[in-house]
Amino acid sequence: MTDNDDRTVRLSVLGTTDLHGNVFNWDYFKNTEYDDSAHNDIGLAKISTLVKAVRARIAAERRTPAPLLLDAGDTIQGTPLAYYFAKIDPITDGHLHPMAAAMNEIGYDAAALGNHEFNYGLDVLRTFQRQLDFPLLGANAQAWTTGLPVFPPYMLKRVHVPGAGRPVTVGILGLTNPGIAIWDKATVQNKVRFGGIVELAKVWVPRVRRAGADVVIVSAHSGIELSSSYGDALPVPENASGLMAEQVPGIDAVLVGHAHQEVPERFVTNQQTGEQVVLVEPLKWGMRLARIDLDLRQEHGRWKVVGRHSQVLNANTVEADPTVVRLLRKDHDQVVSYVNSKIGTCSTAMSAATAPWQDTAALDFVNFVQADAVAKALAGTPEAALPVLAIAAPFNRAAAIPAGEVSVRDVAGLYVFDNTLVAVQLTGAQVQEYLEFSARYFRQVSGTGPFRSDQVTNAPTPTAPNGTPDYNYDILGGLTEPLSYTIDIAKPVGSRIADLSYGGAPVTPEQQFVVAVNNYRQSGSGNFPHIAKAPVLYNRQVEIRQLMIDYVTTTGSVDPAVFAGTDWSLTANGAPVLVTA
Known part of the structure; x- marks a missing residue:
């Protein structure tokens, strides 16, 4: 809620991206706590502490709804912890993926597919999807022959506002990277194809609005700046979140992934509506937690976004959540023994x-x-x-x-x-x-x-x-x-x-x-x-x-x-x- 207008409600959306199999603040290749020149910390155990702190502060505020928690993809690949439970003791044999266990414990509401989700094949990905307590979204992951989505394209989340008669309906649209068609061709060819970020957003954002969304958040595994590592090998760009915000009307905020950049707040003006869209990218590996704050007001019986801001919170400012540590200590120790x-x-x-x-x-x-x-x-x-x-x-x-x-x-x-x-x-x-x-x-x-x-x-x-x-x-x-x-x-x-x-x-x-x-x-x-x-x-x-x-x-x-x-x-x-x- 803003300080000077009791009619305005603030909805917060928290986000991570490019976690890449990091639960603990640990470098498995160096066999020691993670550290870099900027003294970043990593992992979902730290993110959990940040999330709990934000939730506690918001719960104490008047007329403020509980925050949502999203992820923008690249979750199940990138560390020996992720590799071990894909290849050595695979989740397809019954083991719960440590990233699924941690994200379920923290209480995510939705996540977008990343390109690295496909690295271990569709069987591992589908198993991971079934293990999650929340949807794995990918509107542009389409069946090869029909073009229909093979993952849920979006979800609607109805958020209770204390003291208000009507909940806020938040539409969360997930989009992944078209480069999967190249990078994991052997896995997806003749099975899954990938439309462009902008092209599919133009299809799905209006559908999300028609389904009743007051607010539309896009979780996009695609960087802000327009570029492609694959040159002209595909007709659509690799990094298109900024272009999407500019060209597709109806988007309020974008949780950005894939580029491994820290972008606390970026505003893009939509060409058709003149409305601003806020974009945020929380670096990688759980180093940062994004926080999007959307100020809402009821107009003609519907909630409308009247203000938007974002920031990132640093994981190195908190200790690891002992609940997450206890939950996955056995998996971690098993992998440490393996790599050593x-x-x-x-x-x-x-x-x-x-x-x-x-x-x-x-x-x-x-x-x-x-x-x-x-x-x-x-x-x-x-x-x-x-x-x-x-x-x-x-x-x-x-x-x-x-x-x-x-x-x-x-x-x-x-x-x-x-x-x-x-x-x-x-x-x-x-x-x-x-x-x-x-x-x-x-x-x-x-x-x-x-x-x-x-x-x-x-x-x-x-x-x-x-x-x-x-x-x-x-x-x-x-x-x-x-x-x-x-x-x-x-x-x-x-x-x-x-x-x-x-x-x-x-x-x-x-x-x-x-x-x-x-x-x-x-x-x-x-x-x-x-x-x-x-x-x-x-x-x-x-x-x-x-x-x-x-x-x-x-x-x-x-x-x-x-x-x-x-x-x-x-x-x-x-x-x-x-x-x-």
Whole structure:
């Protein structure tokens, strides 16, 4: 309620997004409490404390309805906790997903589908959906043939207002990311298709209004700024929440997800109505709790939004809710034991700290495991005689495998995503163009240094104006023979790759290669050339991280002498470049 108008009622809507399997403030790969340079805390146990505090404050206010609690997707993938209960002790065998248990305990009202909900297949997703005490919404997740929603598109929530005769009817519309069609093609093709965020909002927002909604909140797993990591591979953008608010009338507020950004409050004016829409994005992993405050007033027997604001609350200001901690302590301890179990030894320590600008044994190990798995799978096929290459990116600069005993978490730290292995066929000319595209990651320099790493890496591009992320810098390596090349970062983008050779001989344009790559990249993500349209030779949906764990478990050891070499380097006008950390 506002201070100066007793006719106005304030409805609060709380929200999270991109929780990515985080219940506890814990880094499973480091085996310690989570911390980062901003000293953020993570996890639903902390979010629960924030939610309870807001609920308690609101309950003490006169004529103020209880707040709603929503999520904007990407819930069941992203940590060893999530992986364990999808693959090791799967929820399809009867185990309650820890995210479902935590969210049910906290009392969510609805959640939108995220793209990562589809990573473990439709059986796991449907099981998770059944375990929830609230609806999982996705208006643009449509049946392949009929176009009808395969998840509930929206829900209506009637909220009691103390002292008022009529409840507020809140319509909550869920929209997910169209990129699922690319990123999880093997899971959804011929089963589920995904319409555009704006296009489907134009269909469903009027329906929600006609169904009786006084207020419409959209929970959208799509960032605010208009951009797409998949280029023109789809006719609709990846990040379209801002465009939706601008073009679709009838929306009061948007809980934004997917982009992993902190946006406490953003206003967009709808082009048709002139009304403002408030958008909020609460970062990721449970670091923030969004709070949307909508001021409502009854006009002609209906509630109308007359004011809107939002903010985010920081999880590092509170302690974890002991109720949630007790509820999931057993699951957590089980996963900690799993990731710390010893599976082999390593003869020499390997670190990924310098992998973005220097050939490292750590990235060579990833490429070796990928290429080796593909070569074995293609044995006896016509393609078995072709040379095998592999592609890897420096996902995690903090990753390291120590000398001596090696645990699951040591290996998993090198590959922090749940990508699966694919192999395609590329020509030498296509490999050259692929490497040129990847080399956009480097900033152009005029000398040989020494440079700090930030003076050389993460160059801004039109599709990554804030800097190319490490995961969009791809490194190629050969299996039985080295693929060697230099990257001349004094040259402009498009003319940087030199001395490209395989097994000591120059790569010819027509030469044929088998290339092992993850499903994320092969599906078109990052818009790298040729890879999405190349003939697929292998796709068994095997997770790369698990292949690495299996390799160490089977061989009992990791020996960099088997796979490591210095096959690529940075140069400036042909002279070696010196980069410091």
